[in-house]
Amino acid sequence: MSEVVTVAGLGVAGDGIAVVAGERLFIPYAVPGDRLAVRREGRRGEGWRARIVERLADGPDRAPPSCRHFGTCGGCALQHLAEPAYRAWKQRRATDAVARHGLDPAIVAPLVPTVPGDRRxxxxxxxxxxxxxxxxxxxxxxxxxxxxxxxxxxxxxxxxxxxxxxxxxxxxxxxxxxxxxxxxxxxxxxxxxxxxxxxxxxxxxxxxxxxxxxxxxxxxxxxxxxxxxxxxxxxxxxPTVRFGTVDVVPPPAGFLQAGRAAERTLVGLVTDAVPADARVADLFAGCGTFSLALAGRARRVRAVDRDGPALDALATAARRAGLAGRVAVERRDLDRRPLGPAELADCDTVILDPPRAGAAAQAEALARSRAACVVYVSCNPATFARDAAHLAGGGLRAERVTPVDQFLWSPHVELVAVFRRSA
Ligand SMILES: C[S@@+](CC[C@H](N)C(=O)[O-])C[C@H]1O[C@@H](n2cnc3c(N)ncnc32)[C@H](O)[C@@H]1O
Structure with a gap:
């Protein structure tokens, strides 16, 4: 049985939300203002998952999707949203996450967009x-x-x-x-x-x-x-990939930032925040996107990750580029054994780029350290906000958060946040 609803807003997964008798309906591929006949398909959390049966009237921000598979392929959730509304929604994902943990939303910079065809x-x-x-x-x-x-x-x-x-x-x-x-x-x-x-x-x-x-x-x-x-x-x-001036051969299907232009943006934001001649710890370093991009200007870089083949690729590339004396690699599980304040004593700048689960243990350890600058690259605003609250509690003040639209038309947003210890 279908029912007629008007979509009031967009949820964090990009689904349209309509409220019926106090209950929320989550409707994929709907935009605010849509008037729709929908059918409930099952419970979703406190509300219901619902499917569009018929579009009766379109909301003002509906736009034609770019891809013929949109709506069946699960890769994209938001191609049907006009560009300004899409960007505003992603921007809000960043400001909401920051505000939720008591940080000032005014530190969030405008979203850096990416273009179709960037995903590598x-x-x-x-x-x-x-x-x-x-x-x-x-x-x-x-x-x-x-x-x-x-x-x-x-x-x-x-x-x-x-x-x-x-x-x-x-x-x-x-x-x-x-x-x-x-x-x-x-x-x-x-x-x-x-x-x-x-x-x-x-x-x-x-x-x-x-x-x-x-x-x-x-x-x-x-x-x-x-x-x-x-x-x-x-x-x-x-199969080389260049980070800074260094060619790396990543392991097959090894982690790389998803987009080429997006990676340039992330590296630029990180590099701008790192003081020249810094002593850097690059935590969750992978095969060296940030370590190698910074190797030319930092005094030294300590790259830590739990992925052995990625670190081998990083170390080999650094050695071939004559940077072995400046870039040291360490294999370590940072959730189980975060770098503690004593181990961080010889680093003034720390880069954190964890997976979606975030870096709770490492953020707690950083809060107790004397690190002067932390640059946190995050693909999950929720875990970022949790970890940022730890850093703030340890005297690391969030200076700026820049959202980057690395995952075009998906609900995901990448953040680069710069924290500095107040003197
Ligand atoms: C988002 S990727 C970032 C990689 C790198 N910074 C880059 O830009 O290419 C996250 C990295 O965290 C590593 N990782 C995941 N869990 C970890 C853990 N518990 N301890 C250490 N590294 C971990 C993964 O191996 C992966 O290289």
Whole structure:
């Protein structure tokens, strides 16, 4: 049974919110002002998840989506929102997070936008059916794979490979098997990781090498599962990515900032905040996006992460660039063993770039340290706000928070926040 509602606002996941008899309905792909016939599909928290049955009248901020898959593919949530309303909503995500923990929303700078085609990493779901390999993104809140013919978010060099990958991988993929294909655009071409939970014989490896040749891939690797160690099948060119003036070869499907222009923005914001000649600790350093970009101007950088292959890539790149004396790497789990005040005594500037779960233990330790400057790069405003409250409690004053739209048309927003210890 459907009911007619008017959408009042947008929630944190980008869903339209309508209130009926005091209960909230969360409606994907709705905009404020929409008058809709909707059907409730189940409980969601305190409210209901509802689906649009018919659009009776459009709200003023509705815009045509850029992609033909929008509405079925779960990758994007907000293509249907006009640009000014979209930016205002992302800006509010940042100011709300800051205000929620007692920081002054006036320190939030205007959102730095990104453009379609900037995304250099995509991870596709794959399943072999009778007709061939289905390769695409999962539908929202579902394991159904939406076969993708275009993706305006991704770099064109990635999207253009999809038909060739489908054709080339189909004969190698056992019937019914599910897996993933991760694509990364490096400076030397595309690096592909095929995650296939089935053994590959010599003939399959030869076919994969031929596929890499046909598609002009830089490297193609395979792994038996998402947590298995990838094994390169063929490396036609070294898949390098440049950080500052240093070329790094990231591990297959290793972490890189999602967008190339977005990364430049993040590095610029971090670099601007770090004093020349600083003694830097880059925590959650990955394969060195910030460590290597800063290596030329910092006195020294201590890069810490729990990912061994990423740190190996960083250390190798630093050594080859003659920076081994300035960049030291350390493998460590910072949730279990955060760097304590004594260990941070020889660092004046700390960069934090944790995963979505944030860095609660490390932020608490930093609050007790004497670090003069903390630059916090966050992909989750909620955990950022929690950790920022720890830093503020330790005398580190939030100076500026800059939201960066690294995840175009998704509900996610990246923040770069600069904290300084008051004298
Ligand atoms: C958002 S990425 C940032 C990487 C890097 N700063 C960059 O810009 O490329 C988060 C990093 O945190 C690391 N990580 C996740 N949990 C960790 C933990 N408990 N201790 C140390 N590192 C962790 C991951 O390996 C990953 O490299």
């Amino acid at each position: 990493r995509i991870r596709l779901a794959a399943r072999r059916i009778a007709a061939g390999l289905v390769l695409g993104f999962n539908a929202a809140e579902s394991h159904r794979i939406i076969e993708i013919a275009e993706c305006p978010v991704a770099a064109p060099a990635l999207a253009v490979l999809l038909p060739g990958l489908r054709r080339g991988l189909t004969p190698l993929w056992p019937a019914g098997a599910e897996g993933e294909v991760a694509l990364t655009l490096t400076d030397a071409g595309v690096d592909v990781l095929v995650i296939l939970p089935a053994p590959l014989d010599a003939a399959a490896r030869t076919a994969l090498a031929a596929l890499a040749e046909a598609l002009d891939l830089a490297r193609l690797s395979v792994a038996r599962g998402p947590a298995a160690t990838p094994e390169p099948v063929v490396e036609r060119r070294s």
